[in-house]
Amino acid sequence: MAVGDIYRALHARSLKDREGFWLEQAAAIDWYRRPDRALDDNAPPFYRWFPGGELNTCHNALDRHVDAGHGDRLALIYDSPVTGTKRRYTYREFRDATAELAGAIAALGVGKGDRVIIYMPMIPEAAMAMLACARLGAVHSVVFGGFAAKELVSRIDDCAPKLVLAASCGIEPGRIVEYKPLLDQALELAKHKPAHCLILQRPQGPATMVDGRDLDWATFVPGKPHAACVPVQATDPLYILYTSGTTGQPKGVVRDNGGYCVALHWSMKNLYGIAPGEVWWTASDVGWVVGHSYIVYGPLIYGATSILYEGKPVGTPDAGAFWRVIAEHKAVALFTAPTAFRAIKKEDPEGKLLKQHDLSNFRTLFLAGERGDPPTIEWAQRLLGVPVIDHWWQTETGWVICGNFVGLELMPVKPGSTSVPAPGWDIQVLDAAGRPVPAGEIGAIVGKLPMPPGTFPTLWNADDRFRQAYLAEFPGYYKTGDAGFIDADGYVSVMTRVDDVINVAGHRLSTGQMEEVLASHDAVAECAVIGVADDLKGQVPLGFLVLKAGVERPHGEIVADVVRMVRERIGPVAFFKTAVVVGRLPKTRSGKILRGTMQKIADSQAYTTPATIDDPVVLGEIGEALKPAGYARK
Numbered sequence: 001m002a003v004g005d006i007y008r009a010l011h012a013r014s015l016k017d018r019e020g021f022w023l024e025q026a027a028a029i030d031w032y033r034r035p036d037r038a039l040d041d042n043a044p045p046f047y048r049w050f051p052g053g054e055l056n057t058c059h060n061a062l063d064r065h066v067d068a069g070h071g072d073r074l075a076l077i078y079d080s081p082v083t084g085t086k087r088r089y090t091y092r093e094f095r096d097a098t099a100e101l102a103g104a105i106a107a108l109g110v111g112k113g114d115r116v117i118i119y120m121p122m123i124p125e126a127a128m129a130m131l132a133c134a135r136l137g138a139v140h141s142v143v144f145g146g147f148a149a150k151e152l153v154s155r156i157d158d159c160a161p162k163l164v165l166a167a168s169c170g171i172e173p174g175r176i177v178e179y180k181p182l183l184d185q186a187l188e189l190a191k192h193k194p195a196h197c198l199i200l201q202r203p204q205g206p207a208t209m210v211d212g213r214d215l216d217w218a219t220f221v222p223g224k225p226h227a228a229c230v231p232v233q234a235t236d237p238l239y240i241l242y243t244s245g246t247t248g249q250p251k252g253v254v255r256d257n258g259g260y261c262v263a264l265h266w267s268m269k270n271l272y273g274i275a276p277g278e279v280w281w282t283a284s285d286v287g288w289v290v291g292h293s294y295i296v297y298g299p300l301i302y303g304a305t306s307i308l309y310e311g312k313p314v315g316t317p318d319a320g321a322f323w324r325v326i327a328e329h330k331a332v333a334l335f336t337a338p339t340a341f342r343a344i345k346k347e348d349p350e351g352k353l354l355k356q357h358d359l360s361n362f363r364t365l366f367l368a369g370e371r372g373d374p375p376t377i378e379w380a381q382r383l384l385g386v387p388v389i390d391h392w393w394q395t396e397t398g399w400v401i402c403g404n405f406v407g408l409e410l411m412p413v414k415p416g417s418t419s420v421p422a423p424g425w426d427i428q429v430l431d432a433a434g435r436p437v438p439a440g441e442i443g444a445i446v447g448k449l450p451m452p453p454g455t456f457p458t459l460w461n462a463d464d465r466f467r468q469a470y471l472a473e474f475p476g477y478y479k480t481g482d483a484g485f486i487d488a489d490g491y492v493s494v495m496t497r498v499d500d501v502i503n504v505a506g507h508r509l510s511t512g513q514m515e516e517v518l519a520s521h522d523a524v525a526e527c528a529v530i531g532v533a534d535d536l537k538g539q540v541p542l543g544f545l546v547l548k549a550g551v552e553r554p555h556g557e558i559v560a561d562v563v564r565m566v567r568e569r570i571g572p573v574a575f576f577k578t579a580v581v582v583g584r585l586p587k588t589r590s591g592k593i594l595r596g597t598m599q600k601i602a603d604s605q606a607y608t609t610p611a612t613i614d615d616p617v618v619l620g621e622i623g624e625a626l627k628p629a630g631y632a633r634k
């Protein structure tokens with residue numbers, strides 16, 4: 001057999017014999033009632049997986065391993081260089097702590113279908129909180145700690161939670177991020193008022209409590225009767241995870257229980273090549289989809305040991321932090337974003353710190369979250385001497401769209417490519433008219449419907465937005481929003497977004513949302529935000545401001561205002577640090593701002609003047625305005 005034959009046979013079967021393939025994979029998890037079918041395709045373009053099936057995702061992640069005699073196996077290793085703490089939980093300990101927490105939140109009236117916001121940093125209680133909701137059939141929505149209060153407001157008002165689970169603070173190198181004042185402010189502004197907040201007080205930054213609303217985790221939770229797992233439909237929602245759209249209103253990506261459990265279980269063995277009981281590490285955050293799927297649900301559903309790391313790749317304490325964690329806990333694989341490796345490479349280009357650690361158990365590095373640039377991938381390959389697998393993901397899809405399925409068979413690694421489609425994905429590249437383009441040509445990357453299990457069935461309370469945003473442009477296909485090409489071997493390269501989403505240090509952000517903030521400044525007549533290339537973060541946002549006539553304030557002050565406003569309204573994670581004031585913006589004759597051309601100018605790339613441009617002279621003006629800020633140098 002040739003290399004790739006195993007994968008190709010499996011992938012072909014997943015499309016031709018969808019029922020057989022996925023029902024077979026579904027047998028690997030525990031069901032209270034087995035599904036009648038794999039796919040419910042009665043109401044296209046809405047598809048549901050495993051109709052009739054009843055299960056509980058928390059049972060699959062915790063109880064069933066204890067029931068199978070693996071209660072003493074490690075479920076979670078918490079390693080926190082920012083607090084100098086390490087804690088280990090066996091499956092039994094983690095199950096018991098989760099059941100107790102579920103008992104506590106049930107005592108607050110939370111049950112099946114109720115929403116719960118989780119606003120917590122990278123601590124074990126965050127994972128417990130997610131699983132406790134799953135245990136009760138409640139729907140959690142985790143909010144990343146680097147967002148501002150306003151982001152919390154839009155999520156609270158959209159999903160109307162009964163309860164908020166929060167920690168008093170997060171810890172960033174050099175500063176404590178006080179979560180509680182942000183939460184208080186958000187609850188003040190939100191139209192929906194959850195009845196209670198259960199607050200985990202951290203000694204690094206204890207919070208002031210609001211009488212009657214806030215409850216102290218440390219006194220409220222202990223001793224509560226353990227809650228049992230509640231059976232839910234496979235198609236019931238497990239969580240909502242908000243992600244950047246084209247406007248300030250984030251999209252509530254819905255994840256179901258059944259399809260997700262089955263897909264994650266399949267992926268741990270076949271994509272990541274992990275065996276139950278092995279130590280797996282995803283260096284991401286529970287606030288992102290990667291954290292949901294591969295810090296919490298995937299490894300635990302599979303019975304592996306998951307490392308939950310509260311720290312950074314550099315600075316906690318140095319660029320050897322990742323090697324220390326891998327060696328100390330004997331991790332066999334690491335999953336992180338390329339930006340983390342660029343940060344390590346910048347500080348320790350020769351990898352000297354690696355030599356201090358024994359990585360003999362380490363087998364594979366997985367990268368995702370942004371384009372894996374070939375120099376970083378090749379550097380990591382040379383340094384670690386193991387396969388470096390770039391794979392392509394989205395919040396919407398819940399797990400990989402394309403990857404190299406090392407547990408099935410390692411296919412050749414082509415730096416710059418995300419390898420081949422996951423089972424159930426029929427990936428195609430189309431031109432603007434919806435026609436397939438030849439191999440090697442760039443176009444819109446789409447997936448033929450239905451998408452595989454684990455992907456999002458819809459957006460929370462927004463079926464129409466789901467249809468409009470993802471399914472309308474190419475009928476019969478899911479529009480990924482990414483552009484790229486498929487080569488003659490069927491390998492998919494993802495090059496760029498086609499919308500105004502940018503990727504800053506592996507964090508997905510909306511330039512449209514930043515523009516809304518800039519436009520609200522009283523001196524700003526017009527604005528644009530683009531993503532410009534950055535050696536460390538991949539992309540960073542850059543603003544352009546056209547001021548109202550008669551504004552006499554110094555430009556530096558106005559720029560400082562908008563930088564502060566983005567930090568306050570979206571959050572530090574937006575990493576909006578610079579804007580330039582320009583006389584006018586380049587536009588087409590119909591008034592569309594030429595953001596793509598502006599980006600090329602800023603990045604000193606060759607560009608062609610669009611035929612539809614209103615006045616080509618503006619492009620030269622933009623270039624001149626950018627030079628003092630260090631852009632458009634060539």
Ligand code: COA
Nearest residue numbers: 145146172177284290336337339340343369505506572573
């Ligand atoms: N809570 C509060 N603030 C946060 C935060 C959190 N959880 N995460 C980041 N921030 C803040 C940072 O402190 C920083 O603030 P500053 O401007 O005041 O310094 C800002 O948001 C930008 O953060 P980031 O872009 O992450 O930069 P950084 O310098 O802190 O770290 C990296 C750079 C490369 C180490 C870091 O971005 C990283 O590890 N990225 C990996 C991303 C990832 O895991 N993505 C998930 C997909 S796999």
Ligand code: AMP
Nearest residue numbers: 368369370371391392393394395494508
């Ligand atoms: P998120 O929803 O935050 O996971 O971000 C998803 C987006 O990140 C995708 O639509 C891509 O634009 C980008 N992305 C994720 N993984 C990759 C990858 N391996 N290569 C290129 N782009 C990627």
